[in-house]
Amino acid sequence: xxxxxTSRLKRAKKTRIxxxxxxxxxxxxxxxxxxxxxxxxxxxxxKVIVSASTAEKNxxxxxxxxxxxxxxxxxxxxxxxxxxxxxxxxxxxxYKYHGRIKALADSAREAGLEF
Numbered sequence: 314x315x316x317x318x319t320s321r322l323k324r325a326k327k328t329r330i331x332x333x334x335x336x337x338x339x340x341x342x343x344x345x346x347x348x349x350x351x352x353x354x355x356x357x358x359x360k361v362i363v364s365a366s367t368a369e370k371n372x373x374x375x376x377x378x379x380x381x382x383x384x385x386x387x388x389x390x391x392x393x394x395x396x397x398x399x400x401x402x403x404x405x406x407x408y409k410y411h412g413r414i415k416a417l418a419d420s421a422r423e424a425g426l427e428f
Contacts, residue, residue: 321395325407329358338362339406340389340428342417349377351389351417353401363392379416386417390424400427 314322323418332339336356343350350366365388367374369380372388374381393401408414 315350317321321407323407325404328407329404329426332404337391338398338401339404340393340421341427342406342408342414343368344377344408344413347377349381349385349413349417351421353393353398361397363389363396365369365392369407377413379413382416386420387424389394390421390426394425399425403428412423 317341329339333356335358338356339354339358341352341354348367350364350368352364353362354360355362363373365385367385371382374384393399403418405418410418418428
């Protein structure tokens with residue numbers, strides 16, 4: 314693994330320890346070079362409750378840009394609200410809070426999730 318990814322995973326591990334104490338579901342994001350993923354885990358991180366990504370066939374956006382992040386955030390929020398989850402903790406997986414990560418968080422808030 315390269316140094317950049319190793320540093321990101323170290324940051325993610327530190328924040329996940331703090332998130333686990335809060336005992337609320339967490340909204341986790343992952344960026345790859347081609348797709349953008351978002352999942353809502355239970356508080357322990359062992360069970361995926363809902364998920365959304367640009368790799369899905371029913372999502373209109375197929376690229377990995379800002380519009381795709383907004384669409385994924387809106388979709389994961391809608392699915393979480395359908396399952397009765399209104400409050401989550403945002404786990405940015407060690408990524409900086411700007412660009413696509415911020416766009417996903419803002420669109421999820423607008424769709425009704427609280428974090």
